[in-house]
Amino acid sequence: MTIETSPAARPSAPGRIFAASWFGPLLAAILMYLFFAVTGGGKGFLTVSGTAGWLNTAAELGIIAIPIGLLMIAGEFDLSTGSVVGAASIIVAVGTGFYGLPIALTASAAVLLGIGVGSFNAFLVNRTRLPSFIVTLASNFLLAGSALGLSRLIAGSSNVSLKDAGFLEPVLATKAYGFNISIVWWLLEALLGIWVLQQTRLGNWIFATGGNLDGARRAGVPVSRVKLTLFIWTSVSAAFVGTLQAVAYNSGNAVSGQGYVFQTAIAAVIGGVLLTGGFGSVPGIVFGTMIYGIVSLGLFYTGWPTDWLATFIGGLLVVAVLTNNLLREAALRRGRGRS
Numbered sequence: 001m002t003i004e005t006s007p008a009a010r011p012s013a014p015g016r017i018f019a020a021s022w023f024g025p026l027l028a029a030i031l032m033y034l035f036f037a038v039t040g041g042g043k044g045f046l047t048v049s050g051t052a053g054w055l056n057t058a059a060e061l062g063i064i065a066i067p068i069g070l071l072m073i074a075g076e077f078d079l080s081t082g083s084v085v086g087a088a089s090i091i092v093a094v095g096t097g098f099y100g101l102p103i104a105l106t107a108s109a110a111v112l113l114g115i116g117v118g119s120f121n122a123f124l125v126n127r128t129r130l131p132s133f134i135v136t137l138a139s140n141f142l143l144a145g146s147a148l149g150l151s152r153l154i155a156g157s158s159n160v161s162l163k164d165a166g167f168l169e170p171v172l173a174t175k176a177y178g179f180n181i182s183i184v185w186w187l188l189e190a191l192l193g194i195w196v197l198q199q200t201r202l203g204n205w206i207f208a209t210g211g212n213l214d215g216a217r218r219a220g221v222p223v224s225r226v227k228l229t230l231f232i233w234t235s236v237s238a239a240f241v242g243t244l245q246a247v248a249y250n251s252g253n254a255v256s257g258q259g260y261v262f263q264t265a266i267a268a269v270i271g272g273v274l275l276t277g278g279f280g281s282v283p284g285i286v287f288g289t290m291i292y293g294i295v296s297l298g299l300f301y302t303g304w305p306t307d308w309l310a311t312f313i314g315g316l317l318v319v320a321v322l323t324n325n326l327l328r329e330a331a332l333r334r335g336r337g338r339s
Contacts, residue, residue, distance in 0.1 A: 021272035021280050024323045025287035028270070028316070032294045040301030050301060052178035058293030059186035061267055062286060063241050064260055066186075066193045067234040069268035069285040073197075074230055075210035075277030076125065076132040081238035081264060083143035084117055085257025088242025090151045090160060093252025097162035098155050107168060107243050114239030117143065118232035125231070126224040140261060147254040158254040165247040173248040182244055186289075189237070193282035202226065210277025266313060267292045270320040279324065291316065 036045050044050045064081050071078055088110035095106030117139060124135045151158050165173065174181040197203040205226045208216040217223055238257065246252040271288020273280030295312050 021324070022284035022287060024320070025271045025284045025291065028320070029287045029290045029294070032291050032298070036294060036298030036301065040298055040303075043301045043303060045298060045301035049178045050297065052180075054290075054293035054297040055183055056178075056180045056293075057296050058289040059180065059182040060241055060244070061260070061263055061292060062186045062289035063182065063189055063244075064234070064237050065264040065267040065271070065289050066189050066282060066285050067230060067237050068264040069271060069273045069280055069282070069288075070193060070197065070206060071227075071230040071234055072265065072268055072273045072275065073210045073277060073280045074206045074226060075213060076227055076230070077265065078121065078136045078231065078234045079133065079261050079265075080117055080121060080136040080139035080143060081234060082257040082259065082261035083140045083147065084114055084235050084238035085242040085245070085260055086254045087143050087147035088113055088239040089246040089252035089256055090147050090158075090254040091252070092243050092246040093160040093162045094151060094155055096165070097160050097252070103164075103166040103168050110239045110243045111236060114236035115232055116235075118235035119228065121235070122224075122228040122231040126227060144255065144258065151252075151254045159251055160253075161251045162246050163250060165250075168243075168247050172244045180248065182248070185240075185244070186286075190282055190286050193285075197282055202229065206230070207278060210279075212278070263292065266317055269324070270316055272320070272324055274324050275321070288320075 040050075064085075068078060068081065091110045091113060092103070092106045095101045095109065096103050121132070121136050121139055124130060125132045128135075148158055151160065172181065197206065205216070205221045205223075208219065208221050209223050209226050213223065238260070241260075242252075242257060245256060267288040268280070268285050269275065269288070270291050271280070271286065272284030273288075292313070295316070296309060299306050299309055299312065
């Protein structure tokens with residue numbers, strides 16, 4: 001027998017919107033943009049170059065933040081991305097800029113590095129059951145120290161120039177009116193993430209793994225494989241950003257990516273992802289990276305001291321965590337009310 005749900009029992013359209021994990025980040029992005037449009041609009045924030053500035057910042061951050069967010073939805077964490085960015089950029093720069101190797105070879109080596117680091121992290125997390133926070137933090141230090149030491153040993157510096165990137169130049173370094181091609185790569189990865197999370201079995205497994213790990217295992221979800229896939233995706237994305245930076249900025253730096261260690265996770269949390277897992281969305285993560293980019297560049301255009309950036313980000317993080325918990329609890333209450 002089919003039970004019909006009365007119109008009164010169905011959630012209203014506004015209720016469904018508020019229940020979506022991306023609505024809060026969308027509203028916050030609009031408010032942040034309006035705030036800086038008022039305070040910094042007359043000083044260049046609303047210009048084409050100003051818009052390109054915060055979008056370029058959001059794009060490079062977002063390429064890593066999207067898989068980081070998916071990994072967090074699955075209940076895990078990755079702090080090794082910063083060292084992967086630096087190591088990948090120095091591999092490309094030393095290999096092609098210092099030794100003259102083909103760019104295809106050194107870029108492939110950077111991708112293989114990402115696969116290796118992601119597999120290593122997943123192996124330790126799955127086999128030892130150690131917290132991924134500790135495992136990936138250790139990986140970050142190991143790789144960062146190795147990249148720095150080897151670059152200085154081989155090239156005599158942690159910063160190595162790269163003059164000719166060959167066929168990767170138009171693919172990774174094209175600009176139009178100040179907008180970097182990294183924005184296109186960011187949006188393409190966002191579309192891939194949306195498809196995976198909403199249209200594939202892997203997406204269901206990601207939510208199940210983060211929502212109830214033991215229950216997911218009992219239901220037959222290949223939890224270890226899910227984590228392996230996401231750890232590799234995260235590290236390969238970081239390696240891609242490192243390669244992109246080496247090509248776009250004509251140099252590789254072994255320590256250039258350390259800022260991403262926490263920035264990507266912060267962007268994901270601001271974008272509606274719960275630290276406890278099981279809740280979040282790719283559009284929300286995209287809005288979270290936009291907020292980070294807007295705030296990072298917006299302060300410059302207001303003329304205020306950029307020392308206040310950490311204050312803004314910290315405040316946003318606190319508000320985001322509280323809002324995410326409230327939205328999740330509200331969604332759960334509506335779900336229980338309809339059951």
